[in-house]
Amino acid sequence: MKKIINEPDRFVDEMIEGILLAHPDLVKTPGTDPRVLVRADAPLAGRVGILTGGGSGHLPLFKGYVGMGLCSGVAIGNVFSSPSSQQIFEATKAISGGAGVLYLYGNYGGDVFNFDLAGDLAELEDIPTQTVVGRDDVASQPNERKTDRRGVAGIFFAYKAAGAAAERGDTLEEVAAIAEDVVEHTATMGVGLSPTIFPTTGAKSFDLPEGEMEIGIGIHGEPGIHRGPLETADAIADRLVTALIADLDLTAGDRVAVLVNGLGATPLEELYVLYRRVHQILTGLNISIAKKYVGEYATSLEMAGASISFLKVNDARLALLQAPAKSPFFEEV
């Protein structure tokens, strides 16, 4: 293992401690459980709270998007493991400002189960909740079963849009509808080049022979849709973009927001080589790029690889993407 850590069992808590020490102006632990993190100014009276959560190991997902114009709080699990329903419930109470709470997280069984349980607990305390799950991973299920897809990097778009809506004072129903609308128009596909090593066990998240790549691999190493020799950046971009265009049914004249995301070990340089090709393809098809993001937005520890996400935008979605936001890992004002 090539990791800068202490006791593997303390990895998640020490990382959270580091975030709290580094960003006390932005985030806080509202109670005694360090796995619950909320905006420093939470709860905001009269505003919808947005709660996300999931396993650790994906920074800046999920903790990095807690802040102004983004999420209000996060419940944090162990590496690649769901937070508990109790942690989610604690976070719910901490961000509830009287206008209800939107649960917005990736579509994974454990997360769904625990968020649903927490929602029942919240109801008993008269905190209304609604749920929208990110399900943008095109490779995980075909289009006709898209509601079963896993959620990956594209959830960033939903955070950004729903967060802007909550910030301006939209109701719970409105914020949820906006999140749902964005999720519905988001698609992501990734490529993996090397696995994550689990800090606790030293095990790999998947096995891939030297010189091979896996298209459509999940951020926990879930199987993809094609494994073969590593191709050029342009060929990889062509595969991913073709799938995304088909899935979102994009045609000439459409506008998209693009996110080229690094999964961990892949250098920023390579993400720009990918972006270049994405830009060329879309421009060639007369699909315009209304907004772009290039960097690490959702990782899998030190996994090498990248993903490409598209959000089909209209004026309303674009305006929400352009609204100001400020969190430990994302600032655009």
Place this chain on the structure above:
Amino acid sequence: MKKIINEPDRFVDEMIEGILLAHPDLVKTPGTDPRVLVRADAPLAGRVGILTGGGSGHLPLFKGYVGMGLCSGVAIGNVFSSPSSQQIFEATKAISGGAGVLYLYGNYGGDVFNFDLAGDLAELEDIPTQTVVGRDDVASQPNERKTDRRGVAGIFFAYKAAGAAAERGDTLEEVAAIAEDVVEHTATMGVGLSPTIFPTTGAKSFDLPEGEMEIGIGIHGEPGIHRGPLETADAIADRLVTALIADLDLTAGDRVAVLVNGLGATPLEELYVLYRRVHQILTGLNISIAKKYVGEYATSLEMAGASISFLKVNDARLALLQAPAKSPFFEEV
């Protein structure tokens, strides 16, 4: 090689193409040479221009810091290679707004040679230049030969301070003095866990047996000062922080800005585990942390490892760090 690239020889140019396509609102190529990149609004009449440059493979160094409140332009070399004097000269002309140009870059032989040559060319065209070189790598030379040290991640502090000074209209002499003052009070030390692979040759930047670390290793794989079994994050932080405190002669009551920087493949989670310990040590010594940065600020492609930089601050330096800035990779307003 686990790289998402096309022809290795086209890697740098395609990466620059990607940056230009992604950020046309922030940066531009002023002439025909793609290796010269300047602020989209350059030249700024009456303002000092700040030019940086160096080899590729260190994103967000150097290209990522071209923008408002940071550098005015950059001359870009091949991976780990200096840009040419001609490229530096072209960039100088493109950012010259009549108030002179500060050359601000890392202390490496090829860069020094070519920037000096370009300065001579600029003088012939009546563009005054001054030079300040980043030389913060404590492990590269002892304190008594500190002017010979290599420049690494700590140059970010100099960009930030000098950029803020140029933005507010300081003279060339003033901007240079500020950069020099910041460089003088900056110290960095790193740890390497695995090497960079060169895209063109497939060679490693250094060899390190599995399970070992190298303290003080340079961002091109230059030898460090200690090689041994990989230690815990806390032990590594102790080593680095102890060296930095001694070098900057920090004592109780002093204030510092802290940069915990990832060298490429090391996850953000681990950087926060490191930050946690840095914070504990400094607080324990009654040295206060006036500003902190945690993330990838200067990398070495997919090298695993991290560095810690301190800038000893006073009110003037801190105010310059806090001034607004906006570039493709750094935004704080």
